[in-house]
Amino acid sequence: MDALDRKILTELQVDGRLTVTELAGRVGLSVSPCHRRLRDLERAGVISGYRAVVDPGAVGLDFEALVFVTMRSADRDTVAAFEEAVAAVPHVLQAQRLFGEPDYLLRVATADLPxxxxxxxxxxxxxxxVQRLVSTLVMKNVVHDRPLPE
Incomplete structure (x- = not known):
């Protein structure tokens, strides 16, 4: 991956709806080489998909909490069962396994506190x-969905 590929990625993270022509203009390439690079990035799995960024408040999900999860046991079966179950909870927007304590961090969005x-x-x-859950409420998002750095 070179500097041009990184520029393509930066531009698409800011606006994933750019046409190939617009993208080519922004990164200083002609359309054909830009399109080729874009296809190569997609095939290599560097670009894993495209999506719309939705304002949670606009769809009634104004409340956000971070939930720290401590597990009773870290054996393979328990971890797999937990991860499968948490993946099935639609209000869990993000789930990350952590080193050390706690074991997981969940980002959860709901309509309100109740x-x-x-x-x-x-x-x-x-x-x-699950052995223990500890929650903290998000007061304000300061940095949200920032593009990856070049």
Whole structure:
């Protein structure tokens, strides 16, 4: 991957709806070489997809919490069961396995605090292998969905 590929990636992270012609103009290439590079980045899995970025508040998901999960056990079966179950919870926007304590960090979006409490009690606390959940509420997103650095 060279500097031109990185420029292509930067531009697409800012605006994934650019046409190949617009993209080529922004990175200083003609259309054919830009299109070839773009296809190569897609085939190599560097670009894994395209999506719309939706404002959570516009769809009624104004409440966000971070949930730290400590597991009872870190054996393979428990971890696999937990990860499969947490992946099936639609309000979990992001789940990351961590080194050290806690074991996982979940980013959760709901309509409001009562909806979060229901999700916490009815789904999150019942996930396989969970020993403890600790939550903190997001006051404000300062940096959100930033493009990866060049």
């Amino acid at each position: 909806a979060f409490q229901r999700l916490y009690d009815e789904r999150l606390a019942k996930l396989p292998g």
